[in-house]
Amino acid sequence: MNEQTIKGTKRVKGVAPNVDADALLNDKRKVFLFGSPSYTNIGDQAIAYAEEKFIRNHFPYYEYIEIMDYATDAGIEIVKKIIHENDIVCFTGGGNLGSLYLDIEEDRRKVFAAFKDYKTISLPQSVHFEDTEKGILEKRKSQDAYHQNPNLTLVARESQTLERLKNTFDSKVIYTPDMVLSLDIVPREIEREGVLFILRADKEKVTDEDFISELMRWAGETTTVERTDTVLSEVETIDYEDREKYFMKMLDRIRSKKLIITDRLHAMIFSIITKTPCLVFGNSYGKAKHSYTDWLEELNFIEYTDKQDIDELEQMIERLLKAEPNDIDLSDDFEPLKEFFKG
């Protein structure tokens, strides 16, 4: 950050933390990422990490500028002053489009409406509006906001969301995997030991706690067992500059285990990156399940189940532990996103 003001506006923490101040005013085509997460969900942190890599690797001639979630209002004001006709406005991907995370949904509405004259995109998301009075009301609010923007493209990261987006919004819809699956990290060599349960403690959780206890007891008979979540509780926020560090720490933790048991989509994806056998349960509205069946079923060391029968799971786990981890190449599946940013 070299300058204290941009076009008469004071620089604000969380606006463009990833570039020097002069990047805001150079003549490159700009890509603005709104909603860049400061909360401690490492899945969403990894998504933002992957979004930056995607743009910087495939479009190095663009200037990529992030606006942290807590700076959305200030960011909108500043970006309005510097944006040019051909620039692109993005809102970060994740699994929060809908009525479950209204603070984020409200920011998304603001951004799409504020930049209605610009090429705009909601990066790969899972969508869920609850089928309640509140859910229906929130859906209408999102429709009203999104439909102000005729230049908006929505990206679904699994087929269930693809259908929901098409049925809910008039915007253009495209279809790619979760952004984290676009990374190509070579996992670090770490000795593997024990089983790690990575489990939700939020409103999307459906796995029965008694069943989890039973499963943990069973696993504990033969190996070490730990339990954690991909949402960190040891820190309150993760800002741009610490993102990679916490993401790498989580990858290392997963890479050090013989088996992951999870109901978190990104614990599954981190297991894929680190070639760690992984058994996956569902969340409340199927985002892990559909990502698995749409893109990942060919992976022999990852298995999805809705069953809560310990004998069947035992057999599944034995199969997973024996598998020689295979590869899938999803790079072609990101072509629609490359086409979007190219145009």
Add this chain to the structure above:
Amino acid sequence: MNEQTIKGTKRVKGVAPNVDADALLNDKRKVFLFGSPSYTNIGDQAIAYAEEKFIRNHFPYYEYIEIMDYATDAGIEIVKKIIHENDIVCFTGGGNLGSLYLDIEEDRRKVFAAFKDYKTISLPQSVHFEDTEKGILEKRKSQDAYHQNPNLTLVARESQTLERLKNTFDSKVIYTPDMVLSLDIVPREIEREGVLFILRADKEKVTDEDFISELMRWAGETTTVERTDTVLSEVETIDYEDREKYFMKMLDRIRSKKLIITDRLHAMIFSIITKTPCLVFGNSYGKAKHSYTDWLEELNFIEYTDKQDIDELEQMIERLLKAEPNDIDLSDDFEPLKEFFKG
């Protein structure tokens, strides 16, 4: 750069221009790149650019630290003070291993000998020691220096070099394409117009100047014709911070043409990245030719020829201009390099 000294040594321009000073002393595993080019050959600049992307994309948990060519001696002193057992020392890739570019070869010898106790690699190169008294003497000097280092791996970027390295050195040898072919840049949309000749003006040049004039005259009958080189003359040096800018400028220039005619390996590679039809002639020792036949022959919009017959070339060019540019995926061919850095 936050600090003025590192372990009592003053910071030196050209040592670690790509990181903050604290990166030199953190507890991450380090990858040091020596020989990072400051000269204006955009092929070699693109190689260094690709090397950085390769490490940062596949091994984001490493600290990647460059030492510019002009700071080799100071860089060796500083790196010796901060290097740890498990760190990796690289010398940049290119087409300069041998007796043709002795200033670079001497730096390479120094680096390999200085870090003989560390995992060391010469990134993908083409090799040419001249078959003269001088060439044989220089080969012996390189052997003496390289063989001091039992931890050295050499990477050949085409089959001719693979054989030469195996016959010349006792070091471990691996085989991958040129680093620039590991990039995945989506070419910018630019209107195409005219033919660009990109031709050497150096000691590797073999294409006959009369023939070039004839070819340029012929092309000029139907379209605009320009001539340039991938070695820039408008600037004297390109430092780390300007690398991307000049590389992108060259890509844009190539992307804006209907046809490239060149004897430069990297003009061919930039044509591949930008999907620009390209006719390639050889240099003095076949580095473009062998890269083409080893890795790139399947590309329908790139053709290599040793012929200097204008009628035959006319037909070739017509074929090239008609081709719907196809893709090849070389990412698997970089596996040996991933394995090296992983271990």
